[in-house]
Amino acid sequence: MAGDPVDVLVGDYLAEVTLAALAARHRQDPGKGYVDYFLDQLRPHLATLKRRGVKVVANAGGFNPAALAGELRGMAAADGVPLRVAHVEGDNVLARLDELAADGHPLTHLDTGAPLAEWGHRPLAANAYLGGWGIATALAEGADVVVCGRVTDASLTVGPAAWWHGWRRDDWDALAGALLAGHIIECGAHATGGNFSGFTRIPDMLVPGFPIAEVAADGTAVITKHGPDGGAVTVDTVTAQLLYEIQGPVYLNSDVTLHLDEVELTEEGPDRVRMSGATGSPPPPTTKVAMFGQLGYQTVHTVYVTAPDVPAKVALLRAQIGRDLPDGVELEFTPIGTAAPDPASQWEATVGLRVMATAGDREALDAFGLATRLGSLYLQSIPGFFLDGAVPPRATARPVIGYWPGLLPQSALAHRVVLDDRAFDVPAPPDTALTGQPAHPEPEPVPTGGATRTAPLGDVAYARSGDKGGNSNVGIWAPDPRAWEWLRATLSTAELRRLMPELAGLDVVRHELPKLRAVHFVLRGLLGTGGSSNTRVDQIGKAVGEYLRSKPLPVPVELLD
Incomplete structure (x- = not known):
């Protein structure tokens, strides 16, 4: 203001x-x-x-x-x-769940197709x-x-x-353009340099300003910001947010289906990026219902292991903490980081070990007593073991809230506006259509020949990742047009699996967005059943993109130079 x-x-x-x-x-x-x-x-x-x-x-x-x-x-x-x-x-359809089921709406899971009745948990909240x-x-x-x-x-x-x-x-195309504009500005400073791989190239990142969308009558839009504010609006900062939390080139919404294939970004001037080419079609007949239910309880602590012999020390801690594990309690151990070969300080020789205990009921978790077990190890476990003395162990377990993204026909909703003493019913979309994601073939292998140098992917590419329920998405794009063909040919699904061994057993969906010079992946199930309940340290997949950028691979010298 x-x-x-x-x-x-x-x-x-x-x-x-x-x-x-x-x-x-x-x-x-x-x-x-x-x-x-x-x-x-x-x-x-x-x-x-x-x-x-x-x-x-x-x-x-x-x-x-x-x-x-x-x-x-x-x-x-x-x-x-x-x-x-x-x-x-x-x-809010929580009070209507039984009625909806009786009317033949099974609220099938968005990803698995299973009906809500198979979840086994009573929803605490259900919002379409x-x-x-x-x-x-x-x-x-x-x-x-x-x-x-x-x-x-x-x-x-x-x-x-x-x-x-x-x-x-x-007005499908106009609505699609507004949907794209809304997607760009919905996360505030994400579009002005926040969470941006190229943040070192933005001169003033102390307090990036909020983005502004200037939406024209035909749905085309310019993304900008207040002139004096920090951050920047560039083609790359807008690309980063455009690729955030999408499921592919087809973006489903309750009002319109947005097709991203032809979207182009053009820099009009300092902090002004024009978005054009968005096309729209009727929305799907269903909308998502976000349902949450309590799955159980968890408690988590981080302890510290000091080099040398970190793997052996972690193995002994696993055995000691997990000794006489009660029925119904599960443990997960996550080492965080690696010790430097020649540490310049004690902290460069230190690895965090995150220990999480989960159980279906609080009594089992309280009886296990993770905090007490950790405290008892000071005199009987590994050398170099310690907890952060400024963070007392927390004995109280906290609820684990599970997530179920169900599908419900938009015609089953009672969408209404209340203003003053009047109410206005909002009808469901008159025209709907089911539009699936396109199938893109895997690229041909990278041509051999030419000098290469091993370098991090991040030397030639930016990335942005996010979450949609239990799936993580990641978009990787080339800011330099010369790198696009190499990036497209290199980032096959097989190569992504090589770079991310944790994808073993998971379904990976790959798409290309050539006008954005981007390869986009959906990593199905990487986040378990949802950010609110999975046990990953990076709970909602925000760091997956930067993790990929850190990976070394052979890069043509001409792109690096």
């Missing part, structure tokens, strides 16, 4: 892992269940928002958008600001991903602030763009 004028402020608060944590808080206090600090962020600016006519659209409503909207109305009234606050509802037409309706009826629960992330942009330009529900 302190920079160049904008028409709509959007706020995306509901990552899948965040939603899982919010679900637990909602169970403790059903009257809340929304993102409290949204109120703290907004309240000092209510009068300015009204005076400037800036709209606010956010999904901070979480599990209780009506309550958050009520709080905002009370604040505005107390401050004497005549703001009209609407909320969007209908995403709504589209943006409820938001557009609220704005058209005069709302100043629109509070949503679980809408798709990009719907926060699609809805305002559709309202502003007066689009029809079948």
Whole structure:
């Protein structure tokens, strides 16, 4: 608000892992269940928002958008600001699960196709991903602030763009362009240098600014930022976010299916990147329902092992900690890092060992007593063993929240907008179509000949990775056009498996996006059943891309020089 004028402020608060944590808080206090600090962020600016006519659209409503909207109305009234606050509802289908099952909706798993009845856990939360037409309706009826629960992330942009330009529900290409713009700005500074492989080439990364999408009437958009803010908007920072958390060239959404194959990014000037070529088609007949249920309990600690003989020391710790393991308790050991061959400090000779214990019920985990076992090893285990004295061992187990992404026909939802004392029903999409991902052939082997030098992949490529349920995605692209053909031919599925041995036994899907000079992979099951319950240290796959960039392989000298 302190920079160049904008028409709509959007706020995306509901990552899948965040939603899982919010679900637990909602169970403790059903009257809340929304993102409290949204109120703290907004309240000092209510009068300015009204005076400037800036709209606010956010999904901070979480599990209780009506309550958050009520709080905002009370604040505005107390401050004497005549703001009209609407909320969007209908995403929460937890109370309808039995009814939906009786009506023949099995809520099959998005990846496996298994029905919800086979999960074996009663959902604690079930929220469908709504589209943006409820938001557009609220704005058209005069709302100043629109509070949503679980809408798709990009719907926060699609809805305002559709309202502003007066689009029809079948303006597929325009809607697809807005969906792409929403996808780029939904993660804030991700598009201005945050989490960007080329961060060392951005001069001011201390506080990268938020991105701005200038969406035209035909759906094309320019991504920019406030001039004085840190960070940068370049073709590569936008590419990074474009490749984030996609499932391939076909991007499914509740309002439109976006086809990324022909998307082109063009630098128009400093901090201005134009996105064009996005095409759209009807959305799928189903939408995703994010369901969470408690799977059990876990406790985790990190201990430290000092070189030499790290593998033997870890082996003894495994045996000692796992001795007399009670039924129902499982242990997982993850060494983190390696000791330097010639350590310049004690810490370069140190390896962290993450120890996680899980069980279906708290009693079994408490009886096992991981913290007590670790503390007992000081005088009877390996040399060089210690815990961080500033972090006392935590004996209390915490719940493990599982994730089930189910599919539900959009026609089964009761999508509705509430403004003042009126309610507006939002009909399901009139036209739908099932669009699958294209099948791309594996590349021909890299031609032999020419001088090469072993170097990290990151010397010639950038990468961005993320999570979608139990899957991790990773997009790798060549910032230098000369490197594209080599990168495309090199990064076959077989080569990716060689670079990432942990993919053994997992399904890997590969696609190419030539206009972005990118190879994209979906690593199915790398994150278990979802970020909220898997036991990886990199819980939601954010570091997979940088891990790949660290891998050495033969690179043509001409690309390195």
